[in-house]
Amino acid sequence: MRRVCLLALAASVTLSGCQSSSIGGATGAIVGTVSGAATANPVAGYAIGVTVQAVVDATVKYVLREWKNDQQNVMANAAGELPIGQIRQWQIRHALPVGNERGGIQVVREIDSPLTRCREVLFTIEEENAPAPAYTSLICRQQNGQWKWAAAEPSVARWNGLQ
Structure with missing residues (x-):
């Protein structure tokens, strides 16, 4: 048996x-x-x-959603108070040596609205032995002063567990 x-x-x-x-x-x-x-x-x-x-x-x-959320928060807060055009490096490290990433982030333009202050950012995610592709996204200042990713999952809180 x-x-x-x-x-x-x-x-x-x-x-x-x-x-x-x-x-x-x-x-x-x-x-x-x-x-x-x-x-x-x-x-x-x-x-x-x-x-x-x-x-x-x-x-x-x-766990992967939480890690991605942490990464987006690190990036958004790194770019939150940067002057337009300045580049800042960002890095995320997890307790497990999986999904650790780094790159650069730059504010491209300000987008002010009656509701909140937003910024368009250009960012890279560096990979070993490969050119770092550039991506764009939006970050917006929350009422508590923190900057958050505005358009990408999983940081959009309204979806909760449906992601």
């Missing part, structure tokens, strides 16, 4: 890599296979595997 469980586990790991690039999919397949073998109930194994996949996928998406 133990040999069958190990073979099923190895097969699920191999097949999950072919069918999905999701961490949740691979984790769900492994946990589902082991659970089904341990309980001798394939339905229970499937249900547990699907549940684990959903939880892992949701957690990974949440």
Whole structure:
């Protein structure tokens, strides 16, 4: 029985890599296979595997959204008080050595409205051994004085968990 469980586990790991690039999919397949073998109930194994996949996928998406939000806040606050045309370097480092990025940001123009003060920014994200492409976006000053990314996800708070 133990040999069958190990073979099923190895097969699920191999097949999950072919069918999905999701961490949740691979984790769900492994946990589902082991659970089904341990309980001798394939339905229970499937249900547990699907549940684990959903939880892992949701957690990974949440963490990536939070990291992107942190990066956008660092960039927006770096550019918030810059004079037009001046370039400032920005950098974000996470507790895990994944998704650490850096680049430059420059204010291109001011956009004043009766509601708030906004700025159009030009920014780069530097990659090793590659030219840094330039992007544009808008940042706006919030009522609390903080600058926030105005147009890009995930910093647009109105979407909450729907992103």
